[in-house]
Amino acid sequence: MTRLQVLGAGAFGLAALAAFVGTPVPARPGEIDVNQLAGMIAREEDHVTAIDLAGWIKDRKPGLRVIDVRPVEAFDDFHLPTAESVPLPSISHAAFKTTDTLVLYSDGGAHAAQGWVLLRSLGYRHVYFLRGGLGEWLDDVMNPVIPATAAPDAKEVFKRTVELSLYFGGRPTVGDRPAATPTSQRIEAMKRRGC
Amino acid sequence: MSGLVLATMIGVAFGWTLERAGLGSARKLVGQFYLRDLTVFKVMFSAIVTAMLGAFWLSRLGIIDLGQIYLPETFIGPQLAGGLVFGIGFVVAGLCPGTSCVAAATGRVDGVATVFGMFMGVLATGLFLPRFAAFYASTPRGAFTLPEAFHLPYGTVVLLIALVALGGFTLAERIEGRR
Numbered sequence: 001m002t003r004l005q006v007l008g009a010g011a012f013g014l015a016a017l018a019a020f021v022g023t024p025v026p027a028r029p030g031e032i033d034v035n036q037l038a039g040m041i042a043r044e045e046d047h048v049t050a051i052d053l054a055g056w057i058k059d060r061k062p063g064l065r066v067i068d069v070r071p072v073e074a075f076d077d078f079h080l081p082t083a084e085s086v087p088l089p090s091i092s093h094a095a096f097k098t099t100d101t102l103v104l105y106s107d108g109g110a111h112a113a114q115g116w117v118l119l120r121s122l123g124y125r126h127v128y129f130l131r132g133g134l135g136e137w138l139d140d141v142m143n144p145v146i147p148a149t150a151a152p153d154a155k156e157v158f159k160r161t162v163e164l165s166l167y168f169g170g171r172p173t174v175g176d177r178p179a180a181t182p183t184s185q186r187i188e189a190m191k192r193r194g195c
Numbered sequence: 196m197s198g199l200v201l202a203t204m205i206g207v208a209f210g211w212t213l214e215r216a217g218l219g220s221a222r223k224l225v226g227q228f229y230l231r232d233l234t235v236f237k238v239m240f241s242a243i244v245t246a247m248l249g250a251f252w253l254s255r256l257g258i259i260d261l262g263q264i265y266l267p268e269t270f271i272g273p274q275l276a277g278g279l280v281f282g283i284g285f286v287v288a289g290l291c292p293g294t295s296c297v298a299a300a301t302g303r304v305d306g307v308a309t310v311f312g313m314f315m316g317v318l319a320t321g322l323f324l325p326r327f328a329a330f331y332a333s334t335p336r337g338a339f340t341l342p343e344a345f346h347l348p349y350g351t352v353v354l355l356i357a358l359v360a361l362g363g364f365t366l367a368e369r370i371e372g373r374r
Contacts (some may be wrong), residue, residue, distance in 0.1 A: 008361055014248045015357030018350040024254040024261055 022191040032121045046116055047131040050140040053103055054164040057082055063100045063126075069115045070106050078187045080105065081168060091118055096120060098124060105130035105137070109181060135183045143186075207369055210297050213238075219297040221289025221305055233367040240360045251281035251353050273331055288312070 001009075018024075026036045040046050048056075056064050066083040068075045075085035088111055089092075096102055102124060104112040112129035119127045130136060144165050146158045162172040216238045217223050226232030254261040285291050288309045290298055295313060298306025341356075342349045343373065 009363065011244055011248060011357055012361060014252065015244075015354045018248070018251050018255075019354035020349075020350065021255060022348045022350040024251045024349055 017086050032117070037117070037120060046113070046128065047109075048103060048128045050130060050132065050136040051161060051164060053080075053105075053130055053137070054141045054168060056101075056103070058167050060165060061101060063097070065096065065100050065102050067094075067102055067104045067115075068106075069104050070113050074107070078134075080134075088115055088118075091115055093120065096124060099126070100124075101126045101128070103128045103130060106133050108133045108135065133183075134187070138183065138186045141165055141168055144170065144172045145176070146172075146174055147176070209293065210300065212296045213294055214301060218294045219301050219303065219306070221303075222300065224291070224294060225286065225289040230370055233371055237364060237367055240363055244357055246358045247353060247356060251349070266340065268330065269336040269339040271334040271336060273333060276330075 023111070037046075053066070057066065064082075066080055068079050068083045069086060069088045069091065071087050075083070075087075079085070083105070088106075096119075102119060104115045104127070106115075106129075107110040109129065109131050112133060116127050116129045132139070138168055140161070141164060143163045144158070144161045146155065146161075148156070158172075164170075165172045213219065217234060218238060223232055224235055227235045250261065250264070253259045279363045281291075288295065288305065290309045292308060292313060295306050297308035298353065299310045300306070302347070341347075347355075
């Protein structure tokens, strides 16, 4: 084999390997492991329900930090018990401990879910978001409803919800769910209730 | 300052390599247009493949940051026109910008004349730029790369270019061998 052939074979080998490697950018620690996160999302390990969160707050789960990613004005207007305001644009500067359990919430679920991706990319392991946002909290914790015709099993489960709801000053109801109203109106209605 | 020192060192190495490859000679360069001598093609494509594999793997191993490398922007119309002018100049002079500097440095008169002409061209372009400023900035595509153009993974493009180069080298050797 001549020297030229060796060089050519070497170039071909490196190029063929490049095709398998795909991208010239290595995955560095603290960056997103896309496959891992995609798996977590598919297995629904990325979010918590409002009832779960209410339980964590009530039980004073160690290291729990409830993060409101909405603008400060919205936070000042209304926020979840024990929540702290970290608007999305400043999320990379926030000083969280890696051992903290971070639960993000926003009005809907989208901004909190995006914040989840950002915090995961910064290397925080215990991050969740409130799937349905404030709306879910208002529906399931502050105004939980169970149909009068519900099965006995469901009523048994509802007992825990009622307990949590009353703890946070909610109004559990048996009967029909009232017609849907925008989150902002429901927040106003609740503030008039004095909570 | 260290950037200028580094640029000087790279420039000296580049010129030395071009001269060693025999590219200071206009006869050798023009030879490729008559398919007599494809040294230019082989040298340039070897350099492209070496730089491409080097950049890919150094980045992959975390030694360099590809994001820090300047990507010249693509302007399809102006660059087509510029390429044609460049090609005509290349055949007529028998030298391109880098090789004209090498030819001038080795004392070839045609090299000195080409370098002089090149600077006159740069001066004229600067003076008359406002007249064709609209064309100069037309059909912009930004920093446009082959993986984007072909919607292929970066590594696949690396392999394809290497295969084209290796195939091209084999073909070039055959063409030269026949003459």
